[in-house]
Amino acid sequence: xxxxxxxxxxxxxxxxxxxxxxxxxxxxxxxxxxxxxxxxxxxxxxxxxxxxxxxxxxxxxxxxxxxxxxxxxxxxxxxxxxxxxxxxxxxxxxxxxxxxxxxxxxxxxxxxxxxxxxxxxxxxxxxxxxxxxxxxxxxxxxxxxxxxxxxxxxxxxxxxxxxxxxxxxxxxxxxxxxxxxxxxxxxxxxxxxxxxxxxxxxxxxxxxxxxxxxxxxxxxxxxxxxxxxxxxxxxxxxxxxxxxxxxxxxxxxxxxxxxxxxxxxxxxxxxxxxxxxxxxxxxxxxxxxxxxxxxxxxxxxxxxxxxxxxxxxxxxxxxxxxxxxxxxxxxxxxxxxxxxxxxxxxxxxxxxxxxxxxxxxxxxxxxxxxxxxxxxxxxxxxxxxxxxxxxxxxxxxxxxxxxxxxxxxxxxxxxxxxxxxxxxxxxxxxxxxxxxxxxxxxxxxxxxxxxxxxxxxxxxxxxxxxxxxxxxxxxxx
Numbered sequence: 271x272x273x274x275x276x277x278x279x280x281x282x283x284x285x286x287x288x289x290x291x292x293x294x295x296x297x298x299x300x301x302x303x304x305x306x307x308x309x310x311x312x313x314x315x316x317x318x319x320x321x322x323x324x325x326x327x328x329x330x331x332x333x334x335x336x337x338x339x340x341x342x343x344x345x346x347x348x349x350x351x352x353x354x355x356x357x358x359x360x361x362x363x364x365x366x367x368x369x370x371x372x373x374x375x376x377x378x379x380x381x382x383x384x385x386x387x388x389x390x391x392x393x394x395x396x397x398x399x400x401x402x403x404x405x406x407x408x409x410x411x412x413x414x415x416x417x418x419x420x421x422x423x424x425x426x427x428x429x430x431x432x433x434x435x436x437x438x439x440x441x442x443x444x445x446x447x448x449x450x451x452x453x454x455x456x457x458x459x460x461x462x463x464x465x466x467x468x469x470x471x472x473x474x475x476x477x478x479x480x481x482x483x484x485x486x487x488x489x490x491x492x493x494x495x496x497x498x499x500x501x502x503x504x505x506x507x508x509x510x511x512x513x514x515x516x517x518x519x520x521x522x523x524x525x526x527x528x529x530x531x532x533x534x535x536x537x538x539x540x541x542x543x544x545x546x547x548x549x550x551x552x553x554x555x556x557x558x559x560x561x562x563x564x565x566x567x568x569x570x571x572x573x574x575x576x577x578x579x580x581x582x583x584x585x586x587x588x589x590x591x592x593x594x595x596x597x598x599x600x601x602x603x604x605x606x607x608x609x610x611x612x613x614x615x616x617x618x619x620x621x622x623x624x625x626x627x628x629x630x631x632x633x634x635x636x637x638x639x640x641x642x643x644x645x646x647x648x649x650x651x652x653x654x655x656x657x658x659x660x661x662x663x664x665x666x667x668x669x670x671x672x673x674x675x676x677x678x679x680x681x682x683x684x685x686x687x688x689x690x691x692x693x694x695x696x697x698x699x700x701x702x703x704x705x706x707x708x709x710x711x712x713x714x715x716x717x718x719x720x721x722x723x724x725x726x727x728x729x730x731x732x733x734x735x736x737x738x739x740x741x742x743x744x745x746x747x
Contacts, residue, residue, distance in 0.1 A: 299608065299633055300570040301383065302467070302557065303482040305354075306550060307347065307395060307425070308489035308590060309576035311601045313547045321505055322544045326555035327603065330574055334605035335614035335650045339661075339675045343622040345578035345590045345598040346666050347397045350622050351484075354577070355379060355398075355412065357626030357641040359726045360664065365398065367666045369423075372398040372412065377638045379626045380480055381413025386635060389474040391416030393466040394484030397423055404446060406436055414482065419466045425486040427493060428453035429462040450493050458495040460485050460546070464553040468560045475564045483557075488546035488580070490589075492538075498545035505544060507537050512697050513586040519699045522685035523669055524594060526586025536583045543582065571632060572605040575625075585698075593663060593671045593680050594698055606632060609651050616649045617675045619661035642726055660715075662722045670730045672715040672722070679703075679715040681736045689715075716743040 311317040314324045316331035317338075343353040344360050352358070352365035355378040360366045363373055380390045392414035399408040405422035414420065419436055427450045430439035438446030439457055455461045467483040493499070513531040520526070529535060554574065561567040581587045581596040590597045602620070604610060609632060620628075623643035630637050631647040648655050663671040668683035678690040678698075689703040689712055702708045720740060723731035730736060 298386075298388075298478040299606065300478055300566060301379075301388075301480040301573070301629065301633065302471070302561070302570055303480075303573045303575070304554060304557065305394070305482060305484040306488065306574075306576040307484070307486050308578060308580040309547070309601065310488075310543075310580045310582050310596055311576075311599055312596070313488075313544065314601055316603070317601060321507075321540075322502065322548055324547065324551040326551050326558060327574055327601075329558070330554070330572055330603045330605045333607065333612045334572070334603060335610050335616055337602035337604075337616045337620055337650075339617055339619045339673070340575070340600055340602035341598050341619065341621045341661055341663055341673060342576075342578040342590075342600050343662070344664055344666060345592070347395075347577050349666070350577040351397055352376075353622040353643075354575075354625050357623060357637060357643045359623055359642050359662075359728065361728050362640075362642065362726065366664075368397070369401050371400040372410075374410065375640075376412065377640065378412045378414075379630055380482070382630060382635060382638060383478075383480040383633075384413045384415060387478065389416070389470075389477055389479040390414050390481070391470050391479075392482045392484070393419035393463045393470075394421070394482075395423070395425075395486045396420050396484065404438060416470065419463065424448075425489050425491065427451070427459055427491075427495075428457050429459050430457055448491050448493075450495055450499075453495045455495075458549070460487055460549050460553055461495075464556055467557060471557075471560055471564060471566070475566060485550060485553075487550060488543050492542035492546070494542055494545040494549055498549045499542065500545075501548060502541040502544040505537070505541055507533060507540050509533060509536065510584045512584045512699065515585070515699055519701075520585075521680070521682070521688050521701075523665070523667055523680075523682045524585055524587070524592050527588065531583045531586055539588075540582060543580070568607055570606075571629065573625075573629065574601060574603040576600040577622075591665060591667055593665065593669060593673075593678065595692070595696075598663060598671075604629075604632075604650055609647075611652055614650065614652060616646070618646070618649055618657060618659045619674050620644075620646055620649075621661040621663065624661075660718050662719065664728060664730060668730075668733075670719060670723075670728070670736065672719045674715075677711055677715060679712065679719070681719070681739055683733060683736060687712075687739050713743055716740050720744065 315328045342350040348368045349360035352363040399422045403423040411417045426438045428440040440447040440449040440451035578590045584596045627637040627645040631645045671680045680688045
C-alpha cells in the first residue's frame with residue numbers, strides 16, 4: 271500500500287513546508303472522480319434518457335451542476351484520459367491515440383494534490399502506460415500513490431484479490447478472460463472497484479483525499495452480472511433515424527459500419543448496455559452513502575464523467591472515434607454544495623482539457639504552469655463573467671473540430687468540411703458549410719481553429735486538404 275495512513279511528526283513538518291497545515295485538513299475539500307468508459311450521455315435521466323432510471327447519478331445532477339456541452343478532447347480512450355488528468359491537449363501529452371505512454375513530464379491533478387498533503391489513489395482502467403494488459407499497479411503512478419488496483423488496459427468483468435494481489439478472476443486456461451463467469455456483487459468489476467474506493471474513503475476519512483475510480487463499463491463486451499443481465503431484456507428499442515439517412519447526409523468520416531441496424535440486432539446489445547449503466551448507478555449510490563456515513567458528503571467534490579461516448583447504433587455506427595454527439599459528448603456532473611448551487615446547468619462548450627484547471631480552482635489550488643485548458647469554475651459556480659464559448663477536438667481518424675453550444679465545424683483529411691447547426695439539426699444530418707447564411711459562423715470557427723493549432727502546436731491544420739480548405743475560408747492563398 272503506497273499511501274501513508276498515519277501522519278507522524280516528520281510528515282507534518284513536510285506538509286507545513288508545502289504550505290499545508292494538518293490542523294486545517296478538515297477545511298479542504300475531498301475529491302472523488304467517478305469515471306466510466308464509452309458511456310452514451312443519453313442513458314442518464316439527467317441528460318434526457320428514458321430507457322432506464324439512474325436516480326443516484328441524477329441526484330448528483332440535481333444537487334450540483336450538469337454540463338450539457340462537455341466533449342472528449344479526443345473521443346478515444348487514451349487521449350481523452352491523458353487530457354483529463356493533465357489539463358493538456360493530446361498532442362502535448364503526447365497521447366494522440368491509444369496505447370501511447372503518458373510523458374514522464376506530465377503533472378496530473380492527483381500529483382498537485384499529493385504535494386498539498388492529500389491522500390491520493392486510483393482504481394480501475396488507466397490506459398496511459400503503453401501496451402500492458404492488464405498490468406496491475408503501473409510503476410509510474412503520476413501522483414496516485416495508492417494504485418494497487420489500477421490496471422493499464424482491458425474491459426475485464428470479474429476481478430479478485432489473491433495473496434499475490436489483484437487479478438482477473440475469469441480465466442481461459444492460464445490467461446485472463448473477458449467472460450462474466452458467474453461474477454457477483456463482490457467480484458463483478460464495477461462492484462469490485464467501488465468496494466476499493468469505499469475502503470480508501472473509510473481509511474482516509476480523517477484527512478483530505480483525492481480518489482479516482484475508473485470503471486471499464488459500459489464499454490463492450492456488452493455483458494453484465496445478474497440481475498442486470500436480464501433487467502432490460504424486454505426494453506423496447508428503435509432504429510435511430512440517423513441510421514436511415516442518405517449518402518448526401520453522411521460525411522466520409524461518419525459512414526455506417528458493418529451490418530444494417532435493425533431492432534433485432536440492437537435490442538440485445540442495448541439491453542446489456544443499459545444493464546451495465548444501471549449497475550454503475552447503483553454503485554454510485556453506494557459511494558454517496560459511504561460519504562454520508564463518514565460525514566464527508568458536504569465536504570467532498572464528486573465528479574461523474576466518462577472518457578468518450580458510444581453511438582449505440584446512431585448514424586449506423588457503434589463505439590466512438592468520430593465527432594458526432596453520441597461519440598464525442600460526455601456527461602460531466604460536479605457536486606460541491608460549498609460552492610455550486612443545486613440544479614445548475616452549464617451549456618457552454620467545454621472539454622476534458624478544461625477539467626484539471628476547473629476542479630483545482632474549485633479546491634483553491636493553482637493549476638500547474640503547463641495547463642492548457644481553461645478554468646471554468648466561474649461557470650460552474652454561476653459567476654459567468656466574460657466567457658468565450660468554444661472547445662476543440664481532434665480525432666485519431668484525421669479530423670479536427672471546433673464546437674460551441676450550438677455549432678460544430680469539422681475539417682477532415684477524408685472529406686469536405688462539415689458544419690452542423692445542432693440547434694436546428696440536433697441529429698447532425700445537414701451540412702451548412704456552403705450555406706451563405708452560415709458564412710460568418712464558418713469563418714469565425716475556422717479562425718478559432720487556426721489560432722488553436724498555432725498556440726497548442728497541433729499540426730493537423732497544416733495537413734492537406736485541411737490546410738487548403740481553411741486557407742480558402744480565411745482568404746489566404
